Amino acid sequence: MALVVKAFFSMKFSEQFENRFVRMLAHYPTKRSVLVPTLLYAQDETGYLSPEVIHEIAERLELTDLEVENVISYYSMLTKTPRGKYNVQVCTNIACLVRGGEELLDHCKHKLGIRNKGTTADGMFSLEEVECIGACSWAPAVQVNYDFHENLTTERMDEVLDEYRAKN
Amino acid sequence: MPDVNITVDGKKVTAPTGTLLIEACKTAGIEVPSFCYYPNLSLQGACRMCLVRVEKMPKLQTACTTVITEGMVVATDNDEIHQARKSMVELLLGNHPLDCPVCDAGGECELQDMTFSYGAAESKFIDIKNHREEQQWSPVVYFDRPRCILCYRCVRVCGEGMDVWALGVQNRGVSSIIAPNLEDHLNCEECGMCIDICPVGALTSGAYRYKTRPWEMNHVGTTCTHCGDGCKTTLGVRRSDTGMEIVRGDNRDKSGINGDFLCIKGRYAFDFANHEDRLTQPLIRKNGRLTPSTWEEAFQLIGKKFAEVRDKDGGEAIGVIGSTRTTNEENYLLQKFARVVLRTNNIDHHRTADFPAFAAVLSGKPESTATMRDVFNAPAILLIGNNPTDQHPLLAWQIRNNVRLHGARLYVVNSEPIKLRRQATIFSQIPEGAEARVAAFLGGDDSVLDALVTANSNRESWTGLRETLRGERNLVIIFGSEIRGDAVSVLMKFGGAIGAKFVCLGDYANSRGAADMGLYPDLLPGYQAVAQSGKFHEGWGDIPNAPGLNLPAMLERAKAGKLKALHVVGANPVGRLGLNPGDFSQTFVVVQDMFLTETAAIADVVLPAANAYEKSGTFTNTCGDLQIIKKAGEVTSVKSDFEMIVRIADAAGFDVSKLVPFSRGSRADMGQSRGAQSGEADQHRVWLEANGLEPKMSPFDPMAILDEIQRLVPGYDVSRINLLAGNDQHTSLSNSGRGAAHDANLIVPANNDLFSSGTLGRYSRTLNSVLENHHKNPAEAEVAAD
């Protein structure tokens, strides 16, 4: 059972994470204030928030695991399940919608052979329809992990995906 | 606090500064509807049911979050408001399953009531409702998600009220969901407060679900039988083949000392009453085996045998062990029976606190025992020893919520880092067994100081604590059984000097009552020495005036073959105190109990007894609050201990009218067999008497003895009408006897925790399944949530 694992497992994060964590703690009057960014930084390193990561962060911030889960489940960027190496986030909100956001999403579905929130079998890509990402004037826009790709067409989208695939 | 004047629906309303509008309306008799608002829990403003129109405000305002201000003009009901509320109900019903006919809450559902009130019955919603399967979170807690209306009451009562924080809110928007702390199950104190507080049928009780419809039950308000705190509980009973079956325990009646609170035992652990091992026939040992017999045969045998031993070997050859779970009336009757009928002072019980030492200090002083209600209101509390969260759940609730709601200062001294330290202003951890030294130190003895120093507390912190305490006015000092013997008087002297009030913690439901009623070899009711039978003498005639044997001494005598008879009523000394059954081989043992306990197993006669939920009488909780217990359940084939004692006396040839002062010649049925209505009959009786009408009372009516208790036991002369009306009445120890020094080793704590309740608990399926579940899922180290 997960509980037993928790007791013996100690998480390892990168030095950068640890430095940032310590620095952030000094920025706020309460420990838990670092929770949201810390979870995102942790997820950047571990891919998703596993029970072990949750427990580790909860302990560090003197919170219950439940409390941390409550927070995780609130924020759409935080996830408890693994995603692909490249998370392709297609905005279909109004500004993108009227400039072909949904076509882009459909295109990605076909191209990658996965559904919304799916992950390719090789674990390379996952796909997510997202809400406005703040690129309305450069619509339609897509974010792959944290990188913005704007003024896209389906052709341009193919190139973007190919670039990521080649990166690997 | 100065008052604020407002106008609500044209009515002038005055309420103290800081009052919430919703509460101010309530005082004016105007009910503003709400789901999320719950008194004494944090404000949410989430359900929007309480919207009202406040003049000069552009939008409708939530009455639950609005603090009244001078001159405020409010409308709580007009078309606009009605429409707002109606639409809230409609919106809720959009996703709410309409499975009311099979829902446990059907008939007791706030959403049903609101739908009724606001006429939101027409369904505009034609799309598919969001659905999720029901989940079982623990043996006693089920969650039906689609029924949840997200009022967050459960989350708050668990966190704020219980300091358990086992429930959270996950996801957001319409996917928001109440979630338990371990993925899909709960790890918590299983108090069930979440279920009681749920306005709909989202949280249901494993013990009750799908058992019956609310309107098929009778509801009996009585007192819990599990610990020394004495919560008021409402038992739902329904007819069954064998009488009346208890199907639900809850807390509808919030007027009790426990307000909203009940712990797992009060809420679910009534089920021992229906356990299949329950004894239903008297048993007599024949040829070495306990064999079913008739009541008549059993009483005749016992009466004859007791009289024989008394007449041949004298009362000293008989021992009586009373109970911490029988009523005051039964305990009083039992010791009177021992002294007057059996002519022995060999009477004792399982002692879990040093009440005689406590009474000795208080005797002759102005009243200074704290009530359970005081613990919720005191500005400061000192707690030495004990772990109330486990052993006194209500007391812990009172302390916790006093700190939370009134900002009380809590000082905790304990050898363990008990959970209440989280509410403590100062927590001092001491070495194990050092509680008496703390008392000495507080009393001014600095020589013990070094022995108190631990990693968490140095000399300065101790002297600091003592100074702080000395500065506290209206302190309530609560101490566990770790403080006994001389330490009691030392500690109380310290407290007395600063005008403190006290609570001495005893473990079982009527431990305090057993002590008050004189289940001691050397003490009569009210802690008066046996040699000074005074007032009792008049009513009882001569009684033996030398102290009798305490429990260990009776055991010694039994071993020596000189204890010829032993009468055990509602106690299990063999099981609970670890006595050797073989030691009673030469003793005629009579046991009155519900189950074939370790003690009953060695008896010569076993009489099947009713429990506290099946009879009437009174209990005194550990604070000295006297409360009524009322008959709820009924198993027709058992008898109350009261009746059995009277019958034995009768069979021994004693004139029972000298034992129970019932009126001569009348044998009116005063309700002992009338199920849930019995309490009313008892009240009727008192009413008659109070009005000078001819009392008709049976010798089995405990109210007759209550008369005598009120007359003869110091401190018990409380208002009878209030008592019978179900209000707690505080008894006083100011006029009690001076008690006597006792061997402190006679005190054996029950060591019950949240999920155990002595012998009773072993027969509760609920408690056992919860225990099993907790073994499977051990709790993680507790962490404070902020």
Added chain:
Amino acid sequence: MASLVSHPDEVKVVSKRFGMGATNIDRYCELDGYTALQKALEMQPDAIINEVKNSGLRGRGGAGFNTGLKWSFVPKQSAKPKYILCNGDESEPGTCKDRLIFEHDPHAVIEGVVIAGLAVGAHAGYIYVRGEYRYLLEIMQKAIDGAYARGFVGKNVLGSGYNFDVYWHGGAGAYEVGEESALMESLEGKRGIPRIRPPFPAVVGLWGGPTVINNVETLASVPHIINGGAEWFAKLGTPKNGGTRLFCLSGHLNRPGVYELPMGYNLKKMIYDVGGGIPNGRKLKAVVPGGSSCPLLTADEIDLPMDFDSLAKAGSMLGSGGLVAVDDTTCMVKFALRIMKFYRHESCGWCIPCREGTDWLEKTLKRFHSGGGIEKDIDNIQYLSENMLGRTFCPLGDAAALPTISIVKKFRKEFEDHLEGRPCPFEEHLVSV
């Protein structure tokens, strides 16, 4: 990274350093950077507040409250520390300006935060940036480090004896967190559930201390006001609507982009002139004037000045400055559905009307758009939206209801065209649901 545009009508104040390398602190200082701070350090706090008040600067986050007035609500004396909280959660559909400010002129935000701190007597400021804008982290961190190194923030700011710390704080994806009280909850490490008000943040805010919360653009405007003076700033705009605004033009336009135009600039002109008009010779159908929360305007309602008061008079809102133009190929039922899908996804779930209302409305609109609509639904959509309005725990409920009500009212015919199994008449242009 996002490309910049320009138009002759632009009046560049907040955007004056865009594309000029001002992320570099030396370059920023060359371009008048931190001169306002020096000036402000010489001023009395009340004088700063008055200057901002008189400039007519109104919140650029959406509600358009007078900024100086908001600052004046902060109590002078406070037992708890006071804070400045810069709202960079920018998630209102149609809005993408704060991102540009961070990207091109991060020091202006920092400078604005410090000046706000001076004005109300705070000693710490937090800049909350939505989690998706991760690439800004490096830019912001470098800017903050630079400001510390040069003594513009930190202990003894520019030798004045005044201490002020600035921190960056990242979100993790939640529109509601842009609401000021939810923002504070989020910063405190909690779920982004709004708080009960009163008390307002200016009195009880972050960790219980009085807190000024302002949008990025609002705070970035402040140094310019201090330098240029209240009168100059006020005159850039219309009465009570001082200064300029970054208008985010998007949708069916030939030249979408973020343009800085004076307050009160004509909307029609903005669309046809600045934005280059509607592509492919199509006709304008509707305009979202200030982000998805605002009631839509039809093509013949757009001849009006873009300022807070004029839009309010026209029954809409200036909001966050996100203008989305849609042409006549757009299905308004679909448009309403997409907006509702957003609010359903972003509702925090705290209160009944918003949580249940957005779900119900999305379901109905979805069914309706795919041909399953019945006559009664149209009134139902209206009924539900109207019953959410003004009754939710925070303005998100209004934000969901307002555009919906306006669409049903102004484009009822399009709803009727979808009735009884009829396929969406616009479907060829919008492929999937």
